Amino acid sequence: MNLEKKISPVVRDLPPSGIRRFFDLVNTRPDAISLGVGEPDFITPWHIREACVDSLERGMTSYTSNQGMPELLDAISQYLEERFSLSYHSRSEILVTFGASEAIDLALRTLVAPGDEVLIPEPCYISYTSCVQLAGGIPVTIPTKPQNGFKLTVEELEKAITPRTKAIIVCYPNNPTGAVMRKEDWEPLVELIKKHELLVISDEIYAELTYRGTHFSPASLPGMKEHTLVISGVSKAFAMTGWRIGYVAAPAVLLQAMLKIHQYTALCAPIMGQIAALEALKNGLNECQAMVSQYDRRRRFVVKAFQEIGLSCHEPQGAFYVFPSIQSLGMSAEQFAEELIEEESVAVVPGHVFGQNGYGHIRCSYATSLERLDEALRRIERFVKRKRQKLPISSIS
Amino acid sequence: MTDPLRLEILSLLEDNARLSAEQIAHMLDVSVETVEKIIDEFHSQGIILKYGAMVHWCKVGQQRVNALVDVKVTPQHGYGFDSVARRIYLFPEVQSVYLMSGAYDLSVALEVGSMEEVGRFVEKLASFDFVVSTTTHFVLKKYKEDGVILDEPDKDQRLVISP
Structure with a gap:
């Protein structure tokens, strides 16, 4: 065979x-x-590791709810509000995932129908193109330029949009270029995104690692929440890569659809990681x-x-x-x-x-x-x- | 002193005293002369007191005996804690002396070559008029000292290349 x-x-x-x-x-x-x-x-940091050790000693080794531990969902909601002025309801608009990686996969599988195009500004993290293909979509890359600081410009975006374009995956602060998009960089793109009813899958895993000022999420612009899926996690901010805890915050309709896939394919993120992430968000800043x-x-x-x-x-x-x-x-x-x-x-x-x-x-x-x-x-x-x-x-x- | 540059130089040197002025200047993006001038000031102002190596003596077969002595004292008129402490810390075997709140007054750390030497020192201490009592604790094993974990060197466990 x-x-x-x-x-x-x-x-x-x-x-x-x-x-x-x-x-x-x-x-x-x-x-x-x-x-x-x-x-x-x-x-x-030790207090985060210690919180996990303590939970293991107390026998916390079970599944959690599919969406994630309620205390963690609350902590994520509060954290997003305080740090990035993002308002997401902890019980209907946030899902805890296996790292930001699972969240990217869930977002794409939820949105992409066969033949849909997904825009990917490059250079970027190595997984996006393959994840789009696995979801049955067609990746369309947008080369960003060093002379623009590798930011996405309105001209580049406009040129790449076709009637089949469903979504765009962006990662700012960016791996590998270190580029960030500030408020003034996002504003010109909003009209185009709304006009074409695009969804922005915004990988914000490096949000805390923004220098000279605070990270700006496109979801915080007026009217952009319903166009955006915010993806992040504790890996980079709290030095917790191996714990595999990420999350996605999105409008309830999309979140519930992602939750369906997550419950059938992953069940829940590991409880040890969730407990550590809770400690990180509450006491690790x-x-x-x-x-x-x-x-x-x-x-x-x-x-x-x-x-x-x-x-x-x-x-x-x-x-x-x-x-x-x-x-x-x-x-x-x-x-x-x-x-x-x-x-x-x-x-x-x-x-x-x-x-x-x-x-x-x-x-x-x-x-x-x-x-x-x-x-x-x-x-x-x-x-x-x-x-x-x-x-x-x-x-x- | 709130000048961030001065604080950054101190934190770099506190972690690694072997950094040269040139390396520090490179790291902090200032001139070598500026770094040298600031370090000279640290010396003259008594901000940097000493540079030394932190030695893991057990690894060269040098057993040292460490003991902590809790000392209760009665300060007398015109002869307060500071004077009492000086009488004690001038002994070369004394590594540190702290004035404490709580059950006793002075915490005295000793490092000597043998238990007998600890005994001799405590006897000397107990004979002072101002010393009411002493309690001696021997150190059995050191796990962490001055922020450094002994016997557990930092090892980078990460994959050499990752996306």
Whole structure:
């Protein structure tokens, strides 16, 4: 029996993640300084871990309601209101999921009918395109530009909309570019979104990691709540990636539809994670802010270092990534990343794995201590100097 | 002192005293001269008192005996807690002395080479007129000291590359 043939064509034709091959390569160099890690370097604060340990000792090991523990739903509702001026009813408009990843999948499976188009500004997190395809939709990418700080513009959006466009997935603060969309960046898009009755799937997992000001959610604009599904979680803000707790906040009709899929496919998010997330949202904001100020210090350091090295790098205002261009070196990002790991034992991720307009860029995570970053950037500087010297004179400018 | 730059320099040095002025300047995006000037001020103003290494002595086979002595004292006229404390902290084997609220007055931490030395010190202490009583506790094992967890080095458990 040919098992390969038994696999659904949709799944068979999904390309494997471009990150995989690189992961294997870096894994052969245990001494490497990795700037390729997409998660906080902090460990979950102890009081959060302790809340989970305590609950285990008390025997809290059961299912929870499909939607999530009521106390957690209340805490999420209050948190969204206080931090981002978002008003969602805890019992009808919020659902706790297995990380933000499940929420993205639920949102797409709820909205997408066969042949529907979903817009995806790129570069972006690697899952969106595949999730749209798995839901039976057609991903339509919108390449965002470094000269616009990788923000989505009204012209780019308008050009991509067709009668089949159902939704758009955005992630700001952005992985991998660090771009954010402020209130004034969202306002021009609203008319178009309303006119075409688009739904915005807004992945706000990096919301707390916004520098110089607070995160702005498109759902907080007048009339935009019914057009928006806000997706977030505790992973990045509270250094809780492994706990797998995310959530989605959306108008009740959509939320109830997502809940249907969630109850049949996932039942509920793990209770241990929910208890930890509750502690994080209630008592963890101080630690969150302390971590954010550490990231901010590193961010300023890394941006300046890349400028001094002479690689053009727009200033990221969110998440924990910088996305410098290496085009001036006359090599591909893949070649850059491979030679950098070979010659200097520093791992970065070539930008093309994050989609269009990622070519010619590398993603460097600064979720690493300042001292390690300092060492990594010294090595990158040495590497770039060496590569420049090998270039023909005419291309050195 | 609320200047954020000065506070940032202090927090970096508190965590790692080996950072050079050049590294700190690089990290905080200021000139080396500025960092050097501020650190000099910290020295002259007694804000930074000392740089040292935190040593895990057990790992080099050096057993040290640590003890905490709770001391009740009777301060006398013209001879208050500060003077009493000075009489005690000037002994080189005393690592720290704190004035406490609660059941006793001074908490004295000792680090010496043997239990006998602790005995000799406590005997000396008990013989002072102003000392009413002493209670000595020996440290059996150190788990965490000055914010550092011993025997459990930080290890990055993350995948080397993740999306």
